[in-house]
Amino acid sequence: MTEAVVRTEHLSRSFGDLVAVRDVSLEVRRGEIFGFLGPNGAGKSTTIRMLCGILDPTSGRGFVVGHDIAKEPEKVKARIGYMTQRFSLYEDLSVTENLEFYAGIYGLGPRERAVRIAAVLARTGLEGRARQLAGTLSGGWKQRVALACATIHEPPLLFLDEPTAGVDPVSRREFWDQIHRISAEGTTVLVTTHYMDEAERCHRLAFIFRGTLLDVGTPEEIVARRALRVVEVVAADAVRAADLLRTLPEVDEVAHYGPLLRVATRGGVDPERFVPDALAAHGIAVTSVRATRPTVEDAFVSMVKDDARGGAV
Amino acid sequence: MNVRLLAIAVKELRQLRRDRLTLGMMAGLPVLQLLLFGYAINTDVRHIPTVVLDHDASAESRDFAASLVATGFYDVVGHVEQQDEIGRALRTGRAKVALVVPAHYASDLARGRPTTLQLVVDGSDPQTVASALNTATGLAAARSSQLVATRLAAAGGVVSAVPIQMEPVTWYNPDLRTATYVVPGIVGVILTMTMVMLTAMAIARERERGTLEQLIVSPIRRWELVLGKILPYVGIGYVQMTLILLVGRLVFRVPMVGSTSLLYALAFLFIAANLALGLFFSTLAKTQQQAMQMSFFFLLPNILLSGFAFPWEGMPEPARWLSQMLPLTHFLRIVRGITLKGATLTDLTGELAWLLALLILLVTFSSLRFSKKLD
Structure with a gap:
């Protein structure tokens, strides 16, 4: 015990x-x-x-x-x-x-x-x-x-x-x-x-x-509880792409990593399909999309943002 | 011995050993202060610069001026011709005293008529005035009785000795040397200064560097921490005291009439009271600088009110009352009593009671304030 x-x-x-x-x-x-x-x-x-x-x-x-x-x-x-x-x-x-x-x-x-x-x-x-x-x-x-x-x-x-x-x-x-x-x-x-x-x-x-x-x-439980899915995207215009993605309700968080954009989605949305589609709809070309493991940092940022918005945890 | 208490004391000594500046200050300050105070503070006024305005210019007037110089209290630095030159001499500081001999001084004396010598003194320095007036008046009185006696004898009268005479007998400091009085006092002043400041800073330093938090999160008890911090400084206090008494004896011939062990025993209460006070300051101060400022602020009333610099007897009632609250006031009486007058424990019970009461008060106060919590 x-x-x-x-x-x-x-x-x-x-x-x-x-x-x-x-x-x-x-x-x-x-x-x-x-x-x-x-x-x-x-x-x-x-x-x-x-x-x-x-x-x-x-x-x-x-x-x-x-x-x-x-x-x-x-x-x-x-x-x-x-x-x-x-x-x-x-x-x-x-x-x-x-x-x-x-x-x-x-x-x-x-x-x-x-x-x-x-x-x-x-x-x-x-x-x-x-x-x-x-x-x-x-x-x-x-x-x-x-x-x-x-x-x-x-x-x-x-x-x-x-x-x-x-x-x-x-x-x-x-x-x-x-x-x-x-x-x-x-x-x-x-x-x-x-x-x-x-x-x-x-x-x-x-x-x-x-x-x-x-x-x-x-760490695994905490990440799993957030039910986030994360992709790393290479897009033509990273700054404009990030601004655009942040306006979408399905997107939890967007972060720059060098040439990459790390995009987290929630609510079971599949980012591998959703992100390229959303960007293509606004004429932003996507060169690569790769699914990756959500981290504690993703979970933490997501939680803090929810709290700041006054939303439920 | 208690392991935790010992750990604190050893640490404190090790830190002290590496802090050359503080170490030098603790040894150098008492000696420096001693020499400064011992030589500079001298209320035995001698060789007062004097000018003479002699309206008579006779053998008798010159004779009186010469006898004035012979007392050792006056030095004739020059002669002036007019009344307003006296003002100039006093204003410029060329002289502090002016002797005015009236015209017909010699002839009045010869005819047995009363005559008046005038002594103009610079009152901006009261200590000088007191000395100057005493000697001059005494001298004039002696002269007068001498004249009266001579004249009586010349008239064939019986010359007896002066009918009433005061015989002043000074005990304990027969030469009335200031150093003898000041040096034991310096023991008290130096201990007040260094003891309060060192403890106040020792804790403020831990607070400033963040080590205090580490201490209060440890199982060390409050009294162990306080005592462990204080004990090394008690030792330092005794070293300082010994240093001052030794130098005082060798350089200023300050006697040690009473019991040295009694003095050292009673000094413990005084040192402890100051350390407790330093600790109290340290609970108020956030930085070492604040602690230092508080200690200096506290030192000033000590020097002014304790009877170190000015006689306690001359203070107004409220100031006396305030000075009773200062440990130094009582320690001064103890240290002067023992070193100069050979006072015994029974002679000093009053001061001892005061010191004890103040110590208990300060220790209670500072341990209440000194908490093992952060807020």
């Missing part, structure tokens, strides 16, 4: 008149990588901060690693790791000193600390830089150190708040390898991101927009 490591019931948070998080109910299961997806300002960080016990909910309840976040925030804090996009390292301390510090504030004794630090340095390939000041590391290395600090006490649950913001693609990929390794060892990971490619690396996703939860499920 899979047990919920995080469970929220109608969790809400307001800042004055602004509702940052509205009525969020969800469950995160043990050992999974759970992605929290949404544009900037959607309420991702606010939700994570409530789950970490450093921000009180305005209403609703939340349970993290078996403790009520409003009533026992300190018990929650002892059993979670937390890493933000700011990395929160002390730049004037060396890599080892940073690790020692975080091991210390999580209550690890000297002997345990030495063992853990040696292990973490080896795992992350930081051994050669152990004595380097954290402030002199590049973004990718800082990120590794920050992850090492956040997991030094081997927490059963790890919160990552936009951990890859401003990090180069290679480092990002290595970082996700690490996340999967951590998860394979049994740690539950809750990660926020607005990178769609990262969303597909999660076991399950929650879409949050304007503080409201739009959908929860595996």
Whole structure:
């Protein structure tokens, strides 16, 4: 049986008149990588901060690693790791000193600390830089150190708040390898991101927009639920073709990819026939049409647009 | 020892070790301030520049001017011929005092008629006026009784000693040296300045760099964080205090009459009170700069009202009341009491009670404000 490591019931948070998080109910299961997806300002960080016990909910309840976040925030804090996009390292301390510090504030004794630090340095390939000041590391290395600090006490649950913001693609990929390794060892990971490619690396996703939860499920489930069909089209006049397609009710979204137009249709409309026909009717020649798999990004954009139009999800 | 608390304290010391500027400031500032205050603040006014307007130009008038110079308080910088030249001399700052000897001074004295010497002083500097007037009046009185005695003797009267005499006996700082008074006070001022500022900035820095969020999301308890942050600075406070007392002793010959261990024990309350105050500021400040501004803003009333620069006894009632709320006021009395007068714990219970009450108040205030929540 899979047990919920995080469970929220109608969790809400307001800042004055602004509702940052509205009525969020969800469950995160043990050992999974759970992605929290949404544009900037959607309420991702606010939700994570409530789950970490450093921000009180305005209403609703939340349970993290078996403790009520409003009533026992300190018990929650002892059993979670937390890493933000700011990395929160002390730049004037060396890599080892940073690790020692975080091991210390999580209550690890000297002997345990030495063992853990040696292990973490080896795992992350930081051994050669152990004595380097954290402030002199590049973004990718800082990120590794920050992850090492956040997991030094081997927490059963790890919160990552936009951990890859401003990090180069290679480092990002290595970082996700690490996340999967951590998860394979049994740690539950809750990660926020607005990178769609990262969303597909999660076991399950929650879409949050304007503080409201739009959908929860595996990437495949979420994409399937939107019932989108997508084609890549090469047309003579891509800009005019895109403008035209956007006026049609059957078309959900049009996006430029170099010479290609990526067109999503909904309501079971077959885009392989519909798109060339619609363009031909307006005298725009189509050189190629190729069906392709709808992505999380397609689903997300579609959902956000529906929400913005005030339509049903 | 508590692992979490120790982790914070060690981290704080490591950061401090790498911060050369702050480190230099903490050691250099006390010594620099000490030398500045010790040498510059000197209320023992000597060598006041003086001009003489001598309408008499007699041996007696010259004799009086010479005895004035002999006191060491006056230096005759020149002679003027007319009344309005005195105004010029005072305005330009050439002189602070003018001695006016009336015409017929010598002949009046010889005939036993009363005569009046005039001392014009520059009142824009009250400290000088007080000193100048005291010495000159004393000198004139001494002269008078001497004359009366001579004359009585000449008339064949019995010359006894002066009937009533005041014998001033100064205890504790017999030479009335300002440095002796100022140096122990500097211990308090420096501790107020650095302790408040360092803690206020130490937390504001974490807030600014985003590491505070990482701390409050950890299981560290509020008191562990606060104490761990404060303890290294308590040590620094003691180092500063020792430095000032040592330099004060070697350079300014400031005595240590009372118990050093009592002073160090009581200083703990004072240092802790300042650190708690710094912590309180840090809960209000969003940036290090704001924290620094608040600390400086707080320093000014401390210097003005605590009795460091101006005598507490001369303050109006509301100012006194306000100054009682400043930890420095009480610590100054403690540090001066112990170093100069050899005060014991029993002598200082009043100040101790005040300091303790302020400490409890500040600690309560700042821990209430310092929350492990973000909003």
